[in-house]
Structure formats: structure tokens, C-alpha cells
Amino acid sequence: MSAPDTYTQLAGGRVxxxxxxxxxxxxxxxxxxxxxxxxxxxxxxxxxTISFQSREREIVAILGPNASGKSTLLRLxxxxxxxxxxxxxxxxxxxxxxxxKTRAQRIAVVHQESPIVYxxxxxxxxxxxxxxxxxALRFANSDDVEISRNALAQVGAEHLSARSIGELSGGExxxxxxxxxxxxQPRLILLDEPTLHxxxxxxxxxxxxxxxxxxxxxxxxxxxxxxxGLAAEFADRVVLLQHGRCLRVGTPAAVYQKxxxxxxxxxxxxxxxxxxxxxxxxxxxxxxxxxx
Amino acid sequence: MRPLTIKRMFWTCAGLCLxxxxxxxxxxxxxxxxxxxxxxxxxxxxxxxxxxxxLPTEYRLIVFDLRLPRILLGILVGxxxxxxxxxxxxxxxxxxxxxxxxxxxxxxxxxxxxxxIIAPGVALITPLGAFLGATATIAGVYFLGRREGQLDSxxxxxxxxxxxxxxxxxxxxxxxxxxxxxLRGMAYWLMGDLSTPVSAGMQWIFTVGLVAAIGAIYSTSAxxxxxxxxxxxxxxxxxxxxxxxxVVYVSASLLTALAVSASGAIxxxxxxxxxxVRLIFGSDYRLLIPASALCGAIALVLADTxxxxxxxxxxxxxxxxxxxxxxxVFIYLLRRGWR
Amino acid sequence: xxxxxxxxxxxxxxxxxxxxxxxxSAGIVLLILILCGESSARQTSASSAVLAERRQITxxxxxxxxVPREVDRVVSLAPNLTEIVYALGEGNHLQGDTDFCDYPxxxxxxxxxxxxxxxxxxxxxxxxxDLVLATKSINRRETVNALDRLGLPVYVTDPHSVxxxxxxxxxxxxxxxxxxxxxxxxxxxxxxxxxxxxRLAGALPRRVLFVVWTDPxxxxxxxxxxxxxxxxxxxxxxxxxxxxxxxxSLEEIVRLQPEVLVFASAHEGDPxxxxxxxxxxxxxQNIKAMQDGKIVVVSDAINRPAPRMVDAIERLAHALxxxxxxxxxxxxxxxxxxxxSNSIMQEACACAR
Numbered sequence: 001m002s003a004p005d006t007y008t009q010l011a012g013g014r015v016x017x018x019x020x021x022x023x024x025x026x027x028x029x030x031x032x033x034x035x036x037x038x039x040x041x042x043x044x045x046x047x048x049t050i051s052f053q054s055r056e057r058e059i060v061a062i063l064g065p066n067a068s069g070k071s072t073l074l075r076l077x078x079x080x081x082x083x084x085x086x087x088x089x090x091x092x093x094x095x096x097x098x099x100x101k102t103r104a105q106r107i108a109v110v111h112q113e114s115p116i117v118y119x120x121x122x123x124x125x126x127x128x129x130x131x132x133x134x135x136a137l138r139f140a141n142s143d144d145v146e147i148s149r150n151a152l153a154q155v156g157a158e159h160l161s162a163r164s165i166g167e168l169s170g171g172e173x174x175x176x177x178x179x180x181x182x183x184x185q186p187r188l189i190l191l192d193e194p195t196l197h198x199x200x201x202x203x204x205x206x207x208x209x210x211x212x213x214x215x216x217x218x219x220x221x222x223x224x225x226x227x228x229g230l231a232a233e234f235a236d237r238v239v240l241l242q243h244g245r246c247l248r249v250g251t252p253a254a255v256y257q258k259x260x261x262x263x264x265x266x267x268x269x270x271x272x273x274x275x276x277x278x279x280x281x282x283x284x285x286x287x288x289x290x291x292x
Numbered sequence: 293m294r295p296l297t298i299k300r301m302f303w304t305c306a307g308l309c310l311x312x313x314x315x316x317x318x319x320x321x322x323x324x325x326x327x328x329x330x331x332x333x334x335x336x337x338x339x340x341x342x343x344x345x346x347l348p349t350e351y352r353l354i355v356f357d358l359r360l361p362r363i364l365l366g367i368l369v370g371x372x373x374x375x376x377x378x379x380x381x382x383x384x385x386x387x388x389x390x391x392x393x394x395x396x397x398x399x400x401x402x403x404x405x406x407x408x409i410i411a412p413g414v415a416l417i418t419p420l421g422a423f424l425g426a427t428a429t430i431a432g433v434y435f436l437g438r439r440e441g442q443l444d445s446x447x448x449x450x451x452x453x454x455x456x457x458x459x460x461x462x463x464x465x466x467x468x469x470x471x472x473x474x475l476r477g478m479a480y481w482l483m484g485d486l487s488t489p490v491s492a493g494m495q496w497i498f499t500v501g502l503v504a505a506i507g508a509i510y511s512t513s514a515x516x517x518x519x520x521x522x523x524x525x526x527x528x529x530x531x532x533x534x535x536x537x538x539v540v541y542v543s544a545s546l547l548t549a550l551a552v553s554a555s556g557a558i559x560x561x562x563x564x565x566x567x568x569v570r571l572i573f574g575s576d577y578r579l580l581i582p583a584s585a586l587c588g589a590i591a592l593v594l595a596d597t598x599x600x601x602x603x604x605x606x607x608x609x610x611x612x613x614x615x616x617x618x619x620x621v622f623i624y625l626l627r628r629g630w631r
Numbered sequence: 632x633x634x635x636x637x638x639x640x641x642x643x644x645x646x647x648x649x650x651x652x653x654x655x656s657a658g659i660v661l662l663i664l665i666l667c668g669e670s671s672a673r674q675t676s677a678s679s680a681v682l683a684e685r686r687q688i689t690x691x692x693x694x695x696x697x698v699p700r701e702v703d704r705v706v707s708l709a710p711n712l713t714e715i716v717y718a719l720g721e722g723n724h725l726q727g728d729t730d731f732c733d734y735p736x737x738x739x740x741x742x743x744x745x746x747x748x749x750x751x752x753x754x755x756x757x758x759x760x761d762l763v764l765a766t767k768s769i770n771r772r773e774t775v776n777a778l779d780r781l782g783l784p785v786y787v788t789d790p791h792s793v794x795x796x797x798x799x800x801x802x803x804x805x806x807x808x809x810x811x812x813x814x815x816x817x818x819x820x821x822x823x824x825x826x827x828x829x830r831l832a833g834a835l836p837r838r839v840l841f842v843v844w845t846d847p848x849x850x851x852x853x854x855x856x857x858x859x860x861x862x863x864x865x866x867x868x869x870x871x872x873x874x875x876x877x878x879x880s881l882e883e884i885v886r887l888q889p890e891v892l893v894f895a896s897a898h899e900g901d902p903x904x905x906x907x908x909x910x911x912x913x914x915x916q917n918i919k920a921m922q923d924g925k926i927v928v929v930s931d932a933i934n935r936p937a938p939r940m941v942d943a944i945e946r947l948a949h950a951l952x953x954x955x956x957x958x959x960x961x962x963x964x965x966x967x968x969x970x971x972s973n974s975i976m977q978e979a980c981a982c983a984r
Binding site: 307310311314315318323324325350353354357358359487488489572604605606607609 | 655658730744745746749750751752753754756777780781782
Binding site: 100101104107108109111118120125128129131132134138139140184 | 297298514517518520521522524525527528529530531532570575576578
């Protein structure tokens, strides 16, 4: 489906990425943030301090229950908010200090669905990913068209390019949105709960594709999720959050400790180590207890 | 559809310009006094050669002093309202947005009524008052519509609607309690009327302001395409959302203010022309803006011609015509689902 | 969506292209429309090129108006001005008037330029007037401005009382070059009013409610024509506000208990029947004048600033103070006056002289 090392091929051979096989790409160093209702009042929610690093070709899962600060951490990484203390760096540059265009060339964000008012054709939609690279009115040149088509091919959605987005199924739409992110030719891809509206097959397919793309194109992928099973199966690194605090960072096997998970997710769980070294999580129903 | 190319945009606009020319000729031709097109073209030639006084006087008066200024005003106002409508529809991410949804027309109406009350004898007080009222409303709604330092669509919409109804209430109050007979003209103005040409001094300011505002909105048209997919998404794709929203807000409001000052609140053009253009030419704003401007001009010129001729010799205000034609179109679009 | 796929299946074209085809063919149709039906109403006019000798007059708003020495073609933009033009004997010079000009009968047959509020400029221009007549109370400032811009002279009258109306007659006579007939007419009108004053001297003014509209109840303010006409006819409006058409409450009228109720006839329907219907309504029953039948219906010429207004005033004076006129043999008991017709008015005129 895609040629090896299509990364430079996508870019038409013009963009050069330095060889950074083993060094860190994403560096979150003691970053913290706080929300407050107004400038004078006390913070209603605090995040931090959080530290972790990630390299190329890695998938990082930011894991935690609702309201644990996952989305805030994502925004910090994406650079839309600046940390109150500490640093968030991509290849040595602070993400929040980048200008909007450059940031869009380095970081692509895939959000949960927002209502689309005027559904465009899938091909045009993916072409929007080329926006950070164009001049004034962004009329697409042939390179842009080529890159968009390749992006669609990489997600296996090339046949959808003439269809309107409004007509696609959840899984297909997710793939097209991912293709748009790929068309940005980023170094870092952030996904915010991408599996929320997908059925299990589509969920697995998405994560597998992400892993494959990360390998081929040397992306760093950060996925915010609360799906324990998916994170365990696909992530190289897990950042566990609860109430805005980072409880543990490490490989899934290191992070998935039964007592820790039970406390964080407030549910009875069993954790066993699978054959590939990845933990499997099983839910247990409470037996013999009244659930009031 | 293939992605939009410059070539396709150019040819579409050229075709629409031809259509506009045809509408202008039709409008010059029709009226209480019939005029033939061949004579018209010959006369234009004569005027160009400086032999204007060869034309019979009342013919010249009717065609060039009565109809032509009306047509030109219709072109400018139609273009302004359509582009403003398209801009607001993107800014508010709402297909029901029209140029008046943020209260500009009510502010303009109130401004002109107050001007008539305070200084009834001063020439041109009505358009001036309208413009001042409109700009005051723009500023007021801007400050009402801000959240966390930038314009928020929902807050803006609410602020605008509240201003519009508040001003309308004041206008009703003034019109029923005051006895000035000059206020009678307000009814026509409120409906929208192209029969009063822009005064000579204001023509340049009007045209320049119009072109500048349309140009400013057009420069953000690629950004608007992205903005419609969502503000977060647009930011992550490299759009400077705060700047774009401000530019669109100011430009679209300015276009509305200019249009309303010149001709009153002509309805439905700003709402429906962008939708009709989307239906035919697609939602890409890089084509939508120029196409809406041209189609708005065509629509208003034709509507005004109809208003002038359908119950001749009485002239209907053009706003009545756009409402009568616009409502069925609106219903059709509603049934079809705003595609 | 289904419609779209049906079309697509039927024609093989997709909807966008189809709509675009439609748009462009509409353009072609427009083009055809333009080219067909080519008839030119353009005449080479001779008269316009000749600049007749001009004189400058000042109208009642203080505007300077340039009119030709001989005013041959006149357009009137208000019904009262049309009446004045005919009363001055200049009816044959009238080239056009409004849709609402209904008196005299010949005025209805003149070419119409639309209503007074929104006349059709092109029609006015095509009638090639030497002078256009307008009045501030009915016509819009924008209309006058538009005529100015076209270079057509406009004379604007602005009378606010009966005396000013007579002055307007004289001014218009001067503008139209009919000074002698104007002087005669004005003297006649003033004479009749003086006569009326004389007859009514010493009579106590009757307290009157002039009813303009019943739902809601609207009367007249003290600065209106009607109020002035009432005063001349020996009456006094019980409503004395500054607003032109004040809404008054029925209870207030019951409290004031006017002596006479005056209605202007609408020329449609039987006033007698409408008044009978009104008599039965709550609130109206409590007005003594209603019960006693002290009701007068006058022609609506009383609100049109033209010579006929004086006729209406005289008839109203007859109705309010029959004792002042009984010496002339008119029956004193007749309180309810029916809708006017020309013959009755002329008879009344003859009596009053």
C-alpha cells in the first residue's frame, strides 16, 4: 500500500528531516498548568507537574479517567496553551512559542468530531491539510494534490476522495480526518480520544494503522484515551493521570499495576501479563456486594 | 468536484459579469417609459464622444439620471449585502446568519431617526445618522461578543439579537409618539429603497470602502474554508483565528453599514444569495465571495427593475420585492437542507 | 438527496453542473428578453431645448424656484393642489396628477403619476412639466430633492391654517400666472369667512369632539387644519393636545361630555348606519351627544386645504349654530347632515352669500 520510507517521498524530496533515530523528539519537562474562573480567584483545576519524553516512531498513550487533565495536557503539547512552569519542547523548540503556521507544519491534531456545517468532498477536506504550506489564497498546486492523494492512500481511503464527508461512516470519516493530519507532514500527531465513536474493529484498525504509519514516516504519536485495553496493546509508553497529577510514566507493563489501576479507575480489575509482554486488563463485577 | 483552480474561478466570474451586464441593459430598458437597447448603446457612444446634448432631455433624464444611478447603487448594495452575508455565515458558523443578525440595521435605523429628530433640516442627515448608528452598534456588539479576548460566535449572536430587538423597540416607540411628518419617509427607508442616490461627495468614499471591505474579506477566504470545520481544527491547521474573525467581523459589518446607510434595510439578499451560490458553485469561499458579490448585484438589479415595473406607475420599495421573491426561495432551501 | 440521485440517474449529469447550466441558460434568456420587444418611446422633443425666459419665485418653504414666464405644463402631487389648480381655472394646463386626485371629475381622467408619497419619477419626467406642485404635509422631502436633482422646478406649499390655505391659493396663482383669478377667489373665500365670523360673533363656541377614527379613538390636535376649521365654524375641540392625531380614551370623553360629535364622511357606506352601530357600543352609549343625536357628519373636504374647505366650514357652522343662520330660512332642526354632493354645496354657498 505504501512504499518504504514514503516520508521523504511524500514531501517530494524537498523537505529534509535530519536523522534522529534514537534521540528524543518530544520533551515534556515539569510542565504544569492551572485553570481558574477569573484572574483573582483560586485555581479550579491544576495540572502538573508532568515530565516524560518520547522519540520518533513511538506511540504514547495519555491515560486516565474523565476529568483527569488529559485534554489539558494535550493542549499543552499542541502548543495552544503555554505551561505555567516547565517546558514542552518539540525537537528542542517550545511548542507554545511557535507561530501558528510553523506549529501546523510540525504538529497535527486530530480532535473528536465537531459538527461540520458545510460538508466538503473528502479530497478537498484532506487538501486543507496543506494550508500551512501555501501562500495567500492557497490555491492548490500539483504537489499539494499529490501529497493529499498519498495521505488518503496511506489511510486506505483513496476510493473515498470524491465522496462528501457527510455521507461517510464513522470509521471512514475518522480515516479521512487522519489523512488530513498526514497531509500536514507533521513530526508529531496528537489524537484526542479518537476511538470514542468507533466500534471495536475500527478501533483496532485505527491503532494498527497509527503504529504502522509511525514506523514508516517516523512520526511521534500521542493518543489521549481512557481505553485501558487499547493503550496496553498499542502504546510504547503510557502516561497515567488522575486529578491532574501524573502518577506514573513508563511502558504499559510497568504502569499497569492492579492496585494502582483499581484506585485510579475506581473499578475492580485483574491485570495479567500477556505472551508479548503486554498486560491484559479484565473487568471483574462486584460479587456479593450491594450496589446502591 | 475538482479542487478550485484559478482558471475555474476566473471563468465563473467572467460568466457572471456577462450576466450582470445583461441585467444592467435590461434594467436600463424597462420602466414606465420604454427604451430600446440599440438606442441605448448608441447613446452611450454619443456620451462618450461628448455629444451628450444631442439626446432629448427627458430621455436623458430618465435613463441616465434616474435609472442608471439606481442600477449602480443596486449593484454596489447587492454586492455588499451578499458578501457580508457570506462572511457572517462563516463567522457565526450558522447558515441562518444574514447581514442584519448582529443588529447593524436596527442601529442604523435608530441612528437615522434620531438624526431626523435632532437636525431635520440638515441635508444628508439620514444616511449620516444611519452610518453613525451602524458603527456604534458594530462597536457595541463587538464588546458584548467577546469572550477570553476573542470573538465568540454564540455570544456574538446573542449580543447582536439583543441589540437588534432593543433598538427596534425604541424605534417603534419613537415612531408612535413623535408627530414629525418627516418620519413618514422612514417606513420606506426601513423597507429598503434604491431611489435616493448616494450624494456626490459620498460616492467615492462609498465605493472605496466597499471595495476595501470586500477585498479584506476575500483575503481571508482560504482561512474561512478552514474555520468552517471548527475553530480548534482551524487553529491546528495554521489559521490565526483571532485575526481572521476580527477582520471578517469588521469588514462584513462595514459592508452592512454602508449598504444600509445608502438604501435602508433590504432583506433576504444577504441571506439567500450566498446559499444559492453555494448550491450552484460549491462552498469554497475563494469562489463564493466574488460569485456572491456578482450574483447579489444581479439579484438586486433585477429585483429593483421588477419593483419599478410590476405595478407601474406605482413603485414598490425594492425590499418588498426581495421579501416576496425571497421567502419562497428560503422555503425551498429549508426543505432541501441547506446544501 | 433522492431527488439528486434521480436526476443524476436520469440525465447522467450531476446536480451542480445541471444547476450551472440552468444559471447560464437563464442568462441567455435574459439576453433574448432584452433584444426582443425593442420599441423606442423616445421622441425628439423640440420644446425642451428652448430655454424660455425664466423668473424666480420663492415658495412657502423659502426655496427659490425658477419658473418660465409662461407656465404651460403643470404636474400636481397632492389632491388639494389639484383642486386649487382647477379652482384657479388652470385645469387645462394640468398634465398629470396623483391616483388620489378625485375632485373635480376631470382630475380623475388626467394621467396619473402614482401616489403622493411615492410618485413615479419617470412618469413625471415624461410629462415634461414646467412646474411641479407639492405640499409639505403629504409629499416627501425625498421626492422634492429628487425633482431638484433632475432640474425640474418644484413649488412647495405649507399651509397650517385656513387663512394660510387662502394665502397658498394666492401664491399658487402667482406661480401659475393666474394672479387675477387667484385674487378673485381669495377675496371671495375671505369674504365668506368674515361673514361667518360676523354671524357667529357672540355665540358661545360649541364643545365638539371631532372623531377621526373609532378603533382606536383618534381625534385632532389643536394645531391641525381641522381644529382651525372647527374654530371658524364656531366650535371648540374638547381635545387640546399638541400631537397631531392624538389617541384619546373613551372614558376621558365620557368625562368631558362634548356637546356635539363630528365625523368626516368617508364617502363609502351609509354614515347613518355606521353611527347607529356605534351608538350601541359600550362606552359610546354613555356619551350624551350620542344619545341625543347631536351628531354632525361633514364632508372630508374639511381636511383638504383647498377652496372646498370653506364650504365644509360653512356647513359645519350651519349645523353647530343653526340659530345664527335661521334668518335665511334654513330649517334649524336639521342636525344630521348627509354626505355632500356638489349641488347641495353650491346651494349652501349661495345661501351664505
